[in-house]
Amino acid sequence: MFNARLFAFVCLGALVAANPLERRTATNVFPTPPTTSSLSKPITVAKGTTFTPPQAYTRYDRGSGACNGQAEGGDSDAVFLLEEGATLSRVVIGANQSEGSCTLDHVFFEDVCEDAITIKQTSGTSHINYGGAKHAEDKVVQHNGGGTVIINSFYVEDFGKLYRSCGNCGTQYARHVEINDVWAVSGSVLAGINSNYGDTAKIRTTKASSVSTICQRYTGNNSGAEPPKVGSGPDSTYCLYSTSDITS
DSSP: OOOSOOOSEEEOSOOOOSSOOOOOOOOSOOOOOSOEEEOSSOEEEOTTOEEOOSSTTEEEEOOTTOOOTTOOOOGGGOSEEEOTTOEEEEEEEOSSOOOOOOEEEEEEESSOSSOSEEEOOSSSEEEEESOEEEEEEEEEEEEOSSEEEEEESOEEEEEEEEEEEOSSOSSOOOEEEEEESOEEEEEEEEEEEEGGGTOEEEEESEEEEEEEEEEEEEOOOSSSOOOOEEEESOOSSSEEOOGGGEEO
């Protein structure tokens, strides 16, 4: 089901990148955290501010036993709550987390519990820059709100979907995703979108190895029903890429 779940990060508003990005290649080398901070409640990053840990790439989690597999969670289960325009930079999210998203720079998920990032903005653009995620049984990025998500130079391995536009949220939008310079290994779907709501997935210069489907189209709904698949592959309308944009 694709209901309005929350993740290790919850983005509560529209996002903007703090600085222009220099294009670079995604890396499968994850940083080694110098220390771990197990939280009793989420850290809220205020509107327009940036959270960077005192020691770069500190690991944050919710303590032993926090992960309940595919059990539904909420804001209170997240690791970080990011308000409109907030940025999270240079942290590692450990395996002991429930669900949770915003402008993320160099954020790494060692072992995704359910889904890694939820986008709840109603409009605007969210940026996920660099970083990576491993072992996402379901999704890495769940887009429940509206607007656009741009994923740059991100590494993903052993995953269900890198990106999914919510298939059955109570409020639906036309959603858009741009995937640039991503390296994806051993996954089911790179991007899942709802063509009946006018979603688009623009994919450029991406490396995909053992990924079953690059762009999957669904017929979304607002009733909570499971959305059916209606096609896949480039179509010049919803799945905006060519075979030359994908290498193995």
